[in-house]
Amino acid sequence: MMPVPRMKELLRERGQMVESYLATCFDGRPIPQRLKDSMQYSLQAGGKRLRPVLCLSTAAMCGLPLQDTLPFASAIEMIHTYSLVHDDLPAMDDDDLRRGKPSNHKAFDEATAILAGDGLLTDAFLMMCRSPLAPPRVLRAVGELALAAGSSGMVGGQEWDMIFTGKADIALEELKGIHAMKTGALLRASCVCGAMLAGASDEELAAIGSYGAALGVAFQIADDILDVVADTATLGKPVGSDVVQGKKTYPALLGLEKSRALAQDQAEVAKAALAAFSGPEAEFLLALAEYTVNRAA
Amino acid sequence: MMPVPRMKELLRERGQMVESYLATCFDGRPIPQRLKDSMQYSLQAGGKRLRPVLCLSTAAMCGLPLQDTLPFASAIEMIHTYSLVHDDLPAMDDDDLRRGKPSNHKAFDEATAILAGDGLLTDAFLMMCRSPLAPPRVLRAVGELALAAGSSGMVGGQEWDMIFTGKADIALEELKGIHAMKTGALLRASCVCGAMLAGASDEELAAIGSYGAALGVAFQIADDILDVVADTATLGKPVGSDVVQGKKTYPALLGLEKSRALAQDQAEVAKAALAAFSGPEAEFLLALAEYTVNRAA
Numbered sequence: 001m002m003p004v005p006r007m008k009e010l011l012r013e014r015g016q017m018v019e020s021y022l023a024t025c026f027d028g029r030p031i032p033q034r035l036k037d038s039m040q041y042s043l044q045a046g047g048k049r050l051r052p053v054l055c056l057s058t059a060a061m062c063g064l065p066l067q068d069t070l071p072f073a074s075a076i077e078m079i080h081t082y083s084l085v086h087d088d089l090p091a092m093d094d095d096d097l098r099r100g101k102p103s104n105h106k107a108f109d110e111a112t113a114i115l116a117g118d119g120l121l122t123d124a125f126l127m128m129c130r131s132p133l134a135p136p137r138v139l140r141a142v143g144e145l146a147l148a149a150g151s152s153g154m155v156g157g158q159e160w161d162m163i164f165t166g167k168a169d170i171a172l173e174e175l176k177g178i179h180a181m182k183t184g185a186l187l188r189a190s191c192v193c194g195a196m197l198a199g200a201s202d203e204e205l206a207a208i209g210s211y212g213a214a215l216g217v218a219f220q221i222a223d224d225i226l227d228v229v230a231d232t233a234t235l236g237k238p239v240g241s242d243v244v245q246g247k248k249t250y251p252a253l254l255g256l257e258k259s260r261a262l263a264q265d266q267a268e269v270a271k272a273a274l275a276a277f278s279g280p281e282a283e284f285l286l287a288l289a290e291y292t293v294n295r296a297a
Numbered sequence: 298m299m300p301v302p303r304m305k306e307l308l309r310e311r312g313q314m315v316e317s318y319l320a321t322c323f324d325g326r327p328i329p330q331r332l333k334d335s336m337q338y339s340l341q342a343g344g345k346r347l348r349p350v351l352c353l354s355t356a357a358m359c360g361l362p363l364q365d366t367l368p369f370a371s372a373i374e375m376i377h378t379y380s381l382v383h384d385d386l387p388a389m390d391d392d393d394l395r396r397g398k399p400s401n402h403k404a405f406d407e408a409t410a411i412l413a414g415d416g417l418l419t420d421a422f423l424m425m426c427r428s429p430l431a432p433p434r435v436l437r438a439v440g441e442l443a444l445a446a447g448s449s450g451m452v453g454g455q456e457w458d459m460i461f462t463g464k465a466d467i468a469l470e471e472l473k474g475i476h477a478m479k480t481g482a483l484l485r486a487s488c489v490c491g492a493m494l495a496g497a498s499d500e501e502l503a504a505i506g507s508y509g510a511a512l513g514v515a516f517q518i519a520d521d522i523l524d525v526v527a528d529t530a531t532l533g534k535p536v537g538s539d540v541v542q543g544k545k546t547y548p549a550l551l552g553l554e555k556s557r558a559l560a561q562d563q564a565e566v567a568k569a570a571l572a573a574f575s576g577p578e579a580e581f582l583l584a585l586a587e588y589t590v591n592r593a594a
Contacts, residue, residue, distance in 0.1 A: 034456065109388075112456065118452045122418065139432045142422065150423055
């Protein structure tokens with residue numbers, strides 16, 4: 001496994017590649033300035049860029065240079081960003097802060113935030129379709145992303161989240177199911193799409209899909225734990241906001257200790273799934289899985 | 298040109314094909330029931346299904362059987378429907394009625410309406426990607442749709458609409474520009490995508506694009522006129538709501554008579570663009586352009 005400092009360096013480098021790409025991705029297009037500003041405001045609000053980095057890295061592990069998948073991978077960050085903008089809306093989670101800054105509808109207005117989300121989502125598909133890679137591979141990867149982001153994936157998970165928030169009880173299997181849709185599907189698809197673009201075999205795709213699914217569970221549990229134990233400055237939003245909002249979380253259901261064990265367990269599942277791969281990119285993905293559960297923010 | 302009754306019969310038949318396809322398009326997918334109900338509520342709320350019919354018909358004119366483009370064409374109606382659901386939200390046009398029924402956020406709730414819109418948009422891309430036609434053609438058509446629906450198309454037009462609504466003055470060229478984005482781009486793309494799926498030449502695509510663009514202008518002017526002259530029962534929403542909301546319209550800017558002349562003029566431009574095509578499908582599209590400006594609802 002790659003040493004942690006080197007993994008973090010690569011994660012930061014690749015995150016910056018994505019950020020630079022996104023910073024100019026609307027240039028030259030006739031988009032109303034206020035809408036463009038609103039989309040860029042949320043795109044440039046920071047974050048680890050984990051989803052595009054996963055896409056870039058599985059593609060690289062399967063033989064494709066980073067530059068070849070950069071537009072497609074960056075589009076995944078646009079989908080992730082749109083989901084945050086809509087989730088923060090008053091009718092949804094009603095969050096005024098996102099990563100320590102006013103959320104989109106606070107910095108602009110509610111109508112613009114709705115449209116910025118719609119624009120980011122739609123333009124993400126445009127960016128993916130314009131990938132210069134082989135059309136059959138691109139089309140398959142776009143479909144994979146749409147499935148993961150849509151009503152039986154991320155959007156459906158958010159609906160379940162709204163339905164269960166504040167309600168009395170939830171079983172562990174239900175919580176897992178919601179998170180598999182809400183955050184797991186897009187993380188998994190980010191991994192799978194990179195490999196699809198590189199023309200990976202069905203066997204490789206299955207292994208990378210298992211990696212992404214387990215990573216997604218580990219990531220969500222770690223997120224839930226951070227909401228309880230991190231400090232507000234590190235987290236960029238008030239600590240304990242999940243509890244205040246009546247959100248269903250792993251620590252609330254299992255306690256901190258069992259949640260930590262489950263996250264570590266899933267990181268091991270993720271790592272085991274990549275057993276057939278070797279080389280620096282595989283080493284990076286193994287270290288990333290470990291980091292997912294041990295990160296401080 | 299095809300006689301009006303035959304054109305209307307075909308329009309109804311094709312609209313029903315789309316409606317039937319959409320009625321079962323979520324079957325077997327693990328979508329939260331409330332979200333599925335909300336998406337279907339708006340999908341089954343009626344309408345002429347003009348955009349998918351245009352897609353089916355340009356594809357047919359270029360040699361493709363209707364059944365081959367039905368899923369792709371139906372997905373365009375999902376994109377149109379999502380835009381209506383989001384436009385009706387309290388933070389946007391705040392419309393309680395849509396086609397004579399409570400709008401989505403009134404029938405369900407605001408969070409579900411936002412998510413239903415997001416789900417319809419994302420699932421539309423899934424449905425398009427799953428088209429069994431040749432991947433290079435499908436990918437190109439999906440990109441065309443994304444461009445038309447995104448921040449430099451429909452979403453951008455809606456942002457302009459919000460910015461200009463209630464403001465003092467607007468020039469005719471500005472109004473044309475807004476509508477070209479807000480309604481024109483998707484209507485044009487509906488026409489172009491059908492032809493793309495059928496493998497039409499660049500020359501044919503340009504002609505069909507001109508038809509779609511002119512049809513889009515004619516359609517929007519006719520819509521604005523109907524808001525002034527139709528009765529509430531026919532329109533399914535209060536007559537004159539554009540004026541009440543301070544919307545910028547052609548009749549407000551040019552008066553009814555000049556608006557009617559401009560619409561008729563654009564219908565003629567649309568028909569002229571198809572000069573190189575012949576046969577029943579071309580006849581149908583000519584009659585449809587004429588109908589667009591002379592319809593009663």
